[in-house]
Amino acid sequence: MQLSHFLKVYPWEEDPDLLLLFSTRQISKILIPKEVYLAAKNGGVSPLNTSLLSELGMLVPDPQAEKQAAISWLEALNATNSELTVTVVLNLDCNFACTYCYEGDMKGRLYMSAQTAARLVDFIKQRFGPGKNALNIDFYGGEPLLSIGTIKSISRELKAFAESRDASYSFSLVTNGALLKRKVTQELADLGLTNVKITLDGPPEVHDRYRPFKSGKGSFDVIIKNIKETWDLAKIGIGGNFDRHTYAEFPRLLGYLEKEGLTPDKIPAVKFDPITNSPEGDLSPTDYRDGCMSINEPWLVEAGTQLREEILKHGYNTLKPKPLFCLIENRDAFVVNYDGVIYKCPAFIGQNGYAVGDLKSGVNDYSQTYQLDIWKTEECRECVYLPLCYGGCRYMTFLRNGQIDQLDCKKDYFDATLETYIKQDIQYRS
Numbered sequence: 001m002q003l004s005h006f007l008k009v010y011p012w013e014e015d016p017d018l019l020l021l022f023s024t025r026q027i028s029k030i031l032i033p034k035e036v037y038l039a040a041k042n043g044g045v046s047p048l049n050t051s052l053l054s055e056l057g058m059l060v061p062d063p064q065a066e067k068q069a070a071i072s073w074l075e076a077l078n079a080t081n082s083e084l085t086v087t088v089v090l091n092l093d094c095n096f097a098c099t100y101c102y103e104g105d106m107k108g109r110l111y112m113s114a115q116t117a118a119r120l121v122d123f124i125k126q127r128f129g130p131g132k133n134a135l136n137i138d139f140y141g142g143e144p145l146l147s148i149g150t151i152k153s154i155s156r157e158l159k160a161f162a163e164s165r166d167a168s169y170s171f172s173l174v175t176n177g178a179l180l181k182r183k184v185t186q187e188l189a190d191l192g193l194t195n196v197k198i199t200l201d202g203p204p205e206v207h208d209r210y211r212p213f214k215s216g217k218g219s220f221d222v223i224i225k226n227i228k229e230t231w232d233l234a235k236i237g238i239g240g241n242f243d244r245h246t247y248a249e250f251p252r253l254l255g256y257l258e259k260e261g262l263t264p265d266k267i268p269a270v271k272f273d274p275i276t277n278s279p280e281g282d283l284s285p286t287d288y289r290d291g292c293m294s295i296n297e298p299w300l301v302e303a304g305t306q307l308r309e310e311i312l313k314h315g316y317n318t319l320k321p322k323p324l325f326c327l328i329e330n331r332d333a334f335v336v337n338y339d340g341v342i343y344k345c346p347a348f349i350g351q352n353g354y355a356v357g358d359l360k361s362g363v364n365d366y367s368q369t370y371q372l373d374i375w376k377t378e379e380c381r382e383c384v385y386l387p388l389c390y391g392g393c394r395y396m397t398f399l400r401n402g403q404i405d406q407l408d409c410k411k412d413y414f415d416a417t418l419e420t421y422i423k424q425d426i427q428y429r430s
């Protein structure tokens with residue numbers, strides 16, 4: 001047995017005789033004495049430790065075969081995927097005027113018509129072939145709750161269809177939260193609503209500056225009231241978008257949520273992400289330029305690790321390091337715009353050349369458009385972070401270069417943060 005190719009080894013400050021081992025492939029971790037690690041490295045480890053480290057994916061019979069399996073993993077997932085996931089952009093209208101909204105100039109009174117919704121249902125039924133047993137829809141906008149009638153009619157049809165196939169139907173909402181009243185949430189829960197993602201961009205005065213109603217009035221208090229009314233009807237995850245000026249304010253949001261009784265037992269997930277700038281000269285209605293263009297920007301290391309620590313310290317759940325790949329790689333995931341044009345990622349909506357088809361004519365081959373094999377380079381094949389990255393986010397490359405011509409390499413970011421993330425999980429969740 002040999003050490004896994006996907007092994008990170010970190011010092012353990014509290015006891016210099018120990019090492020922290022983390023498998024980026026199996027997402028396993030262990031603290032072991034240095035001499036056990038050295039014995040494992042040199043092939044002289046005891047049978048008991050061999051068995052333990054093998055179970056954790058840290059000792060493997062053949063590291064070359066292990067690398068090949070990591071490369072083939074996406075193919076294997078696609079071949080056995082029993083779920084169909086469709087993001088439905090119901091409209092490009094909104095009751096908010098967020099300062100950084102990337103939908104920018106595309107927005108207006110643009111709604112999915114009844115005819116397009118009927119075509120969407122047909123498209124989904126066709127795509128839900130044998131071997132599929134779970135149908136997941138993400139309703140998206142604009143603001144999806146401005147299209148409540150369309151959500152209900154699509155869900156009624158798809159729920160009945162899934163049940164006729166002994167499959168499950170569920171849907172989620174990515175909403176600004178202002179229209180999420182108890183009555184409507186109850187009706188939607190009866191039709192399959194399971195998850196809601198609501199964005200709070202910091203404590204009240206910061207959020208209200210970044211995410212006001214169109215009238216200019218603050219939206220924070222309305223959203224908090226609605227979360228209090230509905231948290232028991234669907235799983236409400238709180239997201240928050242920060243920039244270099246606001247991230248230090250976010251811990252106050254966590255304190256506020258606690259004070260208002262929105263404690264971790266009521267809010268199953270919290271995650272804060274950096275705002276990205278719009279592509280140069282493109283779509284943005286404002287001059288907003290305080291976001292990021294790459295996850296490797298140095299300020300994001302401090303912001304990301306500090307905010308994650310605060311979330312965990314307050315007892316909320318947040319994402320753990322896990323195998324991750326761009327959803328464009330998922331052959332059973334699509335984004336359908338309000339007008340029936342199909343994309344692979346919501347961030348590309350409206351971008352010339354990135355549509356992959358439409359509801360009338362179906363899906364075209366998009367392997368070139370989205371550079372599906374871009375990560376199959378020597379650099380990625382040899383990279384210890386491959387299972388956590390698979391070439392990164394195509395949209396971030398597009399943002400920087402105006403096309404998908406390079407990897408969105410996150411090596412620097414992982415080098416700077418992964419050890420801290422793992423140690424945070426040991427401190428707060430073990």
Ligand code: SF4
Nearest residue numbers: 326327345393394395
């Ligand atoms: S391009 Fe980026 S935002 Fe779009 S699906 Fe891939 S990882 Fe997500």
Ligand code: SF4
Nearest residue numbers: 380383389409410411
């Ligand atoms: S893009 Fe960079 S971090 Fe990601 S797998 Fe490739 S080399 Fe590793």
